[in-house]
Amino acid sequence: MASLRDLKRRIKSISSTQKITKAMKAVxxxxxxxxxxxxxxxxxxxxxxxxxxxxxxxASVGMKHPLLAVREPQKVAYIIVTADRGLCGGFNANVIKMGVQEIKKHPDADLITIGRKGRDFYRRRGYNIAQQYIGTAKADISLTNEVARFVIDKYAAEEYDEVYLIYSRFVNVLVQRPVVQKILPVEPPEGEADEKKVDYIFEPDAETIMDSILPMYIQNALFQSLLETNAGFYSAQMTAMDNATKNASDMIDRLTLSMNLARQAAITKEISEIVGGAAALE
Incomplete structure (x- = not known):
């Protein structure tokens, strides 16, 4: 059994850690x-x-646009969004794991990492990182526009044939679900447009309008992924810090019990020595 001094030192250390986890949970x-x-x-x-x-x-079926062009996927790129920091349970690990699974389909794929945790993981393991960005703690529209311009230029130049976005979608405080979203080539979603066909008049023309809508769609998908990642990260961190605080309380209770047992054993030993000494003098 550990000495009383060691037990007191451990209880003090865990109590200090518990104060930190409580503060991090509140933040x-x-x-x-x-x-x-x-x-x-x-x-x-x-x-x-x-x-x-x-x-x-x-309404513009058959229109040719560089971002709508479908090609044989010879070169694929993955945009992987993680947080810059840890202490959030398996939040980053789940996104990274899904990224690894997807990359197995295209081993020579390029990676565009957003977030320090994803960048560090893939860089240490020798993956091909074409671009890397950090600073996801605050969703920045200029960052997403820069990433969007990069992949749009690469796709228009036919250097990439498909581009996928991997991030963690915020469901609720306890659930964050990693998802894979194909953003290039742009595939107009099906839905109400298929149920009711409408003839549109484009001004000045359909190409000009698509030149505005398609980049906006990609930029918004990237910006939304940052917002989802931030919400999921703070939710996961709050949950992780709450669990850490509770675990610290349990450890303090167990160590306090061990300390009391050790103190009781020490007192019993001292009493036994006193009684034995008194008996020897009789």
């Missing part, structure tokens, strides 16, 4: 609320962009 909870509000507020716009793309795409 993550506050940031999670703002991130959750942002992602929920952005989803209607993302749905509307997809809806408009579906309607316009169905």
């Amino acid at each position: 993550a909870a506050a940031k999670m609320r703002r991130a959750q509000d942002s992602v929920l507020a952005a989803r209607p716009f993302a749905r509307r962009v997809r809806d408009v793309l579906g309607r316009v795409g169905s």
Whole structure:
């Protein structure tokens, strides 16, 4: 059994750690609320962009556009979005694991990593990282526009034949689900546009409108992935810190019990020595 001094030292150390996890939980909870509000507020716009793309795409069937061109997937790129920091349970690991599974389908694929955790993992293992970005703690539209320009230029130049986006979708505080989304070539979603065919008049022309809508669709998909990642990260971190705080309490209780047993054993030993000494003097 450990000495009383060692037990006291361990209890003090765990108590200090527990204070840190409590503080991190409180910070993550506050940031999670703002991130959750942002992602929920952005989803209607993302749905509307997809809806408009579906309607316009169905009305302009047969139109040729570089971002609509379907080619044999010889060269594939994956945009993998993770957080910059850890201490969030399996949040980053789940996205990275899905990325590894998808890359097995195209071993020579290029990776565009957004987030430090994903970048570090794939760089250490020798994956082909074409571009890397960090700073996902705050969803930045300029960052997503830069990534969008990179993949759009590569696809238009026929250097990439398909581009996929891998990120963790925020479902609720306890559930974050990794998803794979194909963003290039752009595939107009099916839905209401197929149920009701409408003839649209394009001004100035369909090509000009598609030149605006298609990049916007890709930029919005990337921006939405950052918002989803932030909301999921803070939710996962809050849950992880809450579990860590509870585990610290359990460890302190067990160590306190061990310390009391050790103290009791020491007192019993001292009493026995005193009684034995007194008996020897008789």
